[in-house]
Amino acid sequence: MTTTDPALPQGDLDAVRTTIAQHPFAAGLAVDHLAVLAEHAATVVVAAGTFVFRQGAPADTLYLLVEGDVDLEVAGGGAEPLVLESLHGGDALGWSWLFPTQPWLFDAHARSATRAVTIDGDRLRAAVHADAVFGRDLACRVAALVSDRLRHARLQLVDSWTHDRRA
Amino acid sequence: MTVAPELPVSDLLTSRPYVVSTVRQQTHDIVTIDVRPEGEPIAFVPGQFDMVYVYGTGEAAISASSDPATPELLSHTIRAVGGVTQALNELQPGATIGIRGPYGRGWPLAAAEGRDLVIVAGGIGLAPVRPAILAALAQRERFSRIALLVGARSPRDLVFRDDLDRWTADRRIDVHVTVDSAVRGWSGRVGVVTTLIPRVPFDPEHATVLTCGPETMMWFTGEALRKRGVDPAQVYVTLERNMKCAVGTCGHCQLGPVFLCRDGPVFAWPEVADLLGEREL
Structure with a gap:
């Protein structure tokens, strides 16, 4: 269950901007670009044991995790969900919003109560296209995120393959 | 060394x-x-x-x-x-x-004295660094922080669980464990061991790192440490391939210009970084 964060009054742009500025994803972001993110942002709390988002739902949000633990899971065939990666306070979650009409490919399950800043993906994508400097900066940050996750996924695969080959 | x-x-x-x-x-x-x-x-x-x-x-x-x-x-x-x-x-x-x-050269514990000691182990790679952990804890005052980063394919692939539990409770060492994948019920982190490197508190400018695991994991670890700002000369890996005679005469374990049994198995990263991708000779 996702609710607004009572610790941060909605509409308090300064408070939201400060929270975003303290997040590693936004480290070094220009003040006017922080303002763009804050303009499209909200703060939420996701209860432990509930979903941040579900596989197949429209991927329309960038999440900046402030506190808590979120498992990226894949479920299928009635088997117990497999946790592929756990994300924690300081991590960013979701880049599919950069491309319209993408669905989430995994479930994001809050293992503990999680505080996050959510940024509206449609509006953010519009802002990326409207301002080339902002768009380039944000695209590079998302690319770094994707690069890290790809690197982790490849190492996971190598671990799995080498182990299976030995067995 | x-x-x-x-x-x-x-x-x-x-x-x-x-x-x-x-x-x-x-x-x-x-x-x-x-x-x-x-x-x-x-x-x-x-x-x-x-x-x-x-x-x-x-x-x-x-x-x-x-x-x-x-x-x-x-x-x-x-x-x-x-x-x-x-x-x-x-x-x-x-x-x-x-x-x-x-046989061979061991971990450079003496050279790490006065510095942060960071140990990164993947899977059964915890075994060759376990003696170094025990030795470092026995002379704890000689090091600044000691951090242990452990990764395994899944919770069931974790080795030395009793040690990990004991060390986790021991404030003299900072233990972080992660697994590549898990099912619900695992309360620890999920992700490859390199995901721990940006998060664990240590001073990259004054850290000596010992790492052991599959060669690919060590290569990724070396890269993540470089990104964190650790001097590659302060990163040590252990390599084991095809050792037969163990005294540097048969050549089975030759990797480029080095004989792993005689010149290693512990090497500083710059000594072997270019060799980690080498196929068998």
Whole structure:
């Protein structure tokens, strides 16, 4: 269950901007670009044991995790969900919003109560296209995120393959 | 780098009898075998390896995984991947095996004194660094922070769980454990071991890192450490490939210009970074 964060009054742009500025994803972001993110942002709390988002739902949000633990899971065939990666306070979650009409490919399950800043993906994508400097900066940050996750996924695969080959 | 104690030439290729005292199942395919010498115990330094001989079957190069302060009880942790290691996995207490060694260069614990000591282990790679952890804790005041980063494929693939529990409760060492994947119910982190490197508190400018695991994991670890700002010369890896004679004469373990058994198994990152991608010769 996702609710607004009572610790941060909605509409308090300064408070939201400060929270975003303290997040590693936004480290070094220009003040006017922080303002763009804050303009499209909200703060939420996701209860432990509930979903941040579900596989197949429209991927329309960038999440900046402030506190808590979120498992990226894949479920299928009635088997117990497999946790592929756990994300924690300081991590960013979701880049599919950069491309319209993408669905989430995994479930994001809050293992503990999680505080996050959510940024509206449609509006953010519009802002990326409207301002080339902002768009380039944000695209590079998302690319770094994707690069890290790809690197982790490849190492996971190598671990799995080498182990299976030995067995 | 810690250098092996000098052995008499006659001892270099002669195995001594050891009696298996206990066999501890670590995972479904990994055991730790504790052995006691029939003669005098031989000291080793953390990171050195032995040639372990199952009579009638063959030898395998295995790093010591026990406390170097108690050489009278020597341990090796072994995954069953071939004929000899499968035979080792099937040993029972009371069996006699042959061991020759120790061989090679160990971990550079003396060089790490006064610095943050960071240990990164993947899977069974925790075994060769375990003696270094025990030695560092025995002389804790000589180091600044000590951090242990452990990764495994899944919770069931974690080795030395009792140690991890004990060390997690020990405020002298900062332990972080992650697994590549898990099912719900696992309360720890999920992700490859390199995901821990940006998060764990240590001073990259004053850190010495020991890393052991699959070669690909060590390569990714080296890259993540470089990104964190650690001097590559302060990153050490241990390499084990095809060791046969263990004394640098047969050439089976040659990797480019180095013989892993004689020049290693512990190397500074710059010595081997370009060799990690090398295929077998």
